[in-house]
Amino acid sequence: MALETLFSKFQINSMELKNRAVMPAIGTGYGNKDSTVSDRLIAYLARRARGGTGLIITEICAVDPRGRGFKAEVGIWDDSFIPGLSGISDAVHREGGKVAAQLHHAGRETFKEVLDALPEAPSAIPSVILNQPCEEMSIDRIHAVVNAYGSAALRAKKAGFDAVEIHGAHGYLITQFLSPFSNHRSDEYGGTDEKRARFAIEIAEAVRRSVGPDYPVLMRVSADELIRGGYDLEFMKWLAPNLEAAGVDALHVSVGVYSTPGNLSIPSMDTEEGFNLFRARAIKELVSIPVIGVGRIHDPRLAEEALQRGDADLISFGRQHLTDPDFLLKARKGDYDDIRWCMACNQGCIERLSYEMKSATCSLNPECGQEYRGEPQKVLSPKRVWIIGAGPAGLSAALTAKKRGVDVEVLEREQEAGGQLISASKPPHKEGLSVWYRWALRQAKKAGIPVKCGITVTRELLEKEKPDAVVLAAGALPVVPKISGIDGTHVYDARDVLLEKVPFSGPAVVLGGGYVGMETMDFLLEKGIGVTLLEMQDFPPVGKHTAHGYWLHRRIRKGGGTIVTGAKVTEIHRSSVSFIKDGIVTELSPVNMVVTALGVCPEHQLADVLTSMAIPFLSAGDVISPRRIIEAIHEGHRAGLEI
Ligand SMILES: Cc1cc2nc3c(=O)[nH]c(=O)nc-3n(C[C@H](O)[C@H](O)[C@H](O)COP(=O)(O)OP(=O)(O)OC[C@H]3O[C@@H](n4cnc5c(N)ncnc54)[C@H](O)[C@@H]3O)c2cc1C
Ligand SMILES: Cc1cc2nc3c(=O)[nH]c(=O)nc-3n(C[C@H](O)[C@H](O)[C@H](O)COP(=O)(O)O)c2cc1C
Ligand code: SF4
Structure with a gap:
């Protein structure tokens, strides 16, 4: 497929984009503790821009300190942040990209650890998910926050950003005002559709006033909250033309809020690809400004089809940017088999950020978030390294070690490589796991790494072949507890x-x-x-x-x-x-x-053998203790860097 539409230029107000691919905001947790921009964040975004995306949108940037939703959320509430923010725009521009700053206030959707004060919201109704008390905003406070969006937009402009995006989606403060579920006010900011929309419209107007007529202002909305008592698509169809009239240049049509069942804002492998495009289309029919479609669109061919159908004018690829920052370059060359596809597991990105309180990465891409460390050192004199096990840990170790010039060989007991991922990819919606190991095997083949199946590594084999070093990635096997009858033939x-x-x-x-x-x-x-x-x-x-x-x-x-x-x-x-x-x-x-x-039990018997034979080795994955794909791939990568 030619991808002609996706790779055609596009204009949003005064901003010319080289193509219609957008990287939407992805919170990373890479910011410094004091909310300033870190070198890590800059390097990560610059790497995404190098992949050729037309427009990069930064993660949430707090317009007010009380609006922070995450620890280390980047700040844009004060002029002192401008030099740090300029680091992002400079880096993206150096890579030939364009960049917008996402302006954010979390309202009640913030974690306990983040704020010293109570979160603020249109009404004192606690978040359904985070469930902490919050405070109803006074009229003065509402006006102050509206102005804060305007001032933040001007700071973004001063910091060299090509555009701003107002985050009006996903259940944060602006959505909280729009929603009859979370806004129970009876003053001019609540009650009717018009009154609940006033906050969003005043923000759009304040931002426009602040940045002038030519500067591109995007707004992200959730087209439907998909919660009982929330607003729906019909409401957003009414609101969209009003946002256009208030000065918005493009609408980025997402869906859902924190409490939407099944988290459709960041949909898992269980949700159909492109499931949200019909909402973008419904809104596009009612406005004359461009519309950006988003939601489990990883494949540029799907994006091209959507653009050609007229569902949207631009397409956002979110998590695919984490898994493979070069996916657009590869797609343009037709190298689809070389793309490392996001499997929509959420494990390494949003769940790590929100449930584990750690910075985001990607389960399948151990380099995501490590770009600031630079390229790994090449080895001076290549050692002969055996990788024992062709599961995710072993394959990941082999690919990384080979990049450094190590002479690696993968030995696998079974007749097929893939480890537990072979069975793990069989349940409904889990094909993505086999897509990954097939990708890894293809990369191994291209790199000239021998993956030898049907070979069980034993003490005898080690004594005979004497590898210089080993990565032990032998994984885990099922445990069989002592239950009467468990040895039955059925x-x-x-x-x-x-x-x-x-x-x-x-x-x-x-x-x-x-x-x-x-x-x-x-x-x-x-x-x-x-x-x-x-x-x-x-x-x-x-x-x-x-x-x-x-x-x-x-x-x-x-x-x-x-x-x-x-x-x-x-x-x-x-x-x-x-x-x-x-x-x-x-x-x-x-x-x-x-x-x-x-449950499963680690296969670590060979660790004792290797120790007794004084063969240097590193362990990775389930052989250390049974866990998940993310640990296997990331530990394998680390072993490949260190062996
Ligand atoms: C059904 C199922 C579903 C799962 N779903 C998920 C999921 O959704 N998300 C998730 O994160 N995790 C999931 N897991 C867990 C995940 O698959 C494992 O954590 C991961 O595969 C561990 O990777 P590994 O490379 O360390 O080990 P393994 O995948 O176990 O690979 C080890 C390999 O080493 C080989 N080997 C062992 N000993 C030797 C030897 N002496 N010589 C040569 N080769 C040897 C084995 O044959 C095997 O192929 C699932 C597991 C199963 C079984
Ligand atoms: C780790 C993570 C953080 C996110 N942070 C933001 C954010 O800061 N602002 C935002 O508007 N959306 C955020 N999102 C949502 C994405 O922008 C995007 O809409 C979503 O991932 C669906 O697109 P995809 O299926 O292409 O990934 C985040 C998603 C992930 C996975
Ligand atoms: S962790 Fe999973 S969902 Fe997140 S980017 Fe990686 S593959 Fe995609």
Whole structure:
């Protein structure tokens, strides 16, 4: 596909863009503790600009200290921030890109640790998700915040930004005013649609006044809150022309707020690609300013189709910029197989930022956020390094070590490379995991890394071949607890079920409610097999708070699956399973198949062998302790840098 429309120039007010690809705001947590811009943030954004994106939008920048939503959120509330902010615009310009600053006030959607004062909001209604008290804003305070947006926009202009984007989406302060759910005011800022819209419109007008008529002003909106009692698309269709009249030059049409079920603002792998484009189109039909479409659009070919259909004028690629900053350059050359695709897992980016309180990165791209460290040092005299295991940790280690000039070889016991990702990619919506390991194997082939399958590394082999050093990435194997009857011929490990190595016959019982158990249940339900899941803990280990967790629970519920928590399995029989819950023994029957998903155990036996043979080695991934893809890929990368 030629991608002619995507790579055509585009004008927003006085700003000429070299193409219609946008990197939307992505909060990183890379700012300094005092809210100033860090070298890390600059290097990360410059790297994205080098990939050829037409317009880069910075992450949220707080227009007021009380409007910070995250620790280390970049500030734009004072002139003292201008020199630091100029570092971003200079760096993006040096790469030939254009950059807009996103102006933000979190209102009630802020974490406890961030503010010394109570968060402020249109009404004193706590955030549904973050659930901390907040204070109703006085009229004076509303006017002050409106002015703060105007002053912040002027600072962005002075700092060399090509545009500003007012963040009116995702449940932050502006959305809180727009929403009948969070705005219960009875003064001129609440009550009717017009009054709830007043705050947003006054901000757009203040920004326009402050920056003059030619300077591009974008506004991000959530087209629909998708919550009970919130505003909907019809309201946004009414508001959009009013925002245009207030001086907005382009509308960036996102969706959802913090409490939208399934987090559709940052949709997971469970949500269809391009699912939000119809909302961009609905708004585009009513305004004469450009509209930017966003929401799980990772593939430039999908963007081209959307642009050609007229759904939007520009397309935002969010997380794809984290996973592969060169994806547009590769797409332009038609090298789609070389693109490292975002799998919409949210694990390394938004969930790390919001749930783990750590800076964002990408599970699949260990270099995301590390750009400021520069290129890794090449080795002077290449060593012969064995990588044991071709799972994500081993493949990641091999790719990085090879880049440094190390003579690497990957040895894998199974007949196929990929490790646990082979079975992990089988449940519904999880194909992205196999896309990653196929990408990694392709890169390994291109780099000339031998990946030898069907070879088990043993002490004997190590003694015979004597590699100079080793990366031990041998992963983990399923544990089989001592339960009477677990050795029955109708009892299978979840991985064997997912790989369809065993015959299916329902009704089935899955033992263990972690991701492996839940996803195997999802897999079986999709195949029409009735499943009951027994979990020993009193609550399902997979919560509904993450997007994937939410959709997983929902599919299981709709598919007729039953989850029993607090259930300790005591015995497996040929056609039933006994468990004890609240002191009562229950026999579940009939049961034709039992599936175990009871955890994994590291395969670290070779660590002792390597130590005793004095072969230097580094370990990475599940072999250290069973965890996730992010740890495997990032630790593998680190081992590849250090070996
Ligand atoms: C069904 C399922 C679903 C999952 N879903 C997710 C998910 O959604 N998100 C997530 O983050 N994580 C998920 N995981 C966990 C994730 O797959 C693992 O954390 C990850 O694969 C660990 O990577 P690794 O490279 O350390 O080990 P592995 O993937 O286990 O790879 C180790 C490799 O080493 C090989 N090996 C072992 N010993 C030797 C030897 N002596 N010689 C040669 N080769 C050897 C093994 O055969 C294996 O291929 C899932 C796991 C499963 C099973
Ligand atoms: C880690 C992370 C941080 C984000 N921070 C912001 C932000 O600061 N401002 C904003 O408007 N949207 C933010 N978003 C939403 C993205 O801009 C984008 O709308 C969303 O990821 C959906 O697009 P995608 O499917 O192309 O990734 C963030 C998303 C992620 C993953
Ligand atoms: S962590 Fe997952 S969702 Fe986030 S950018 Fe990486 S692959 Fe995409």
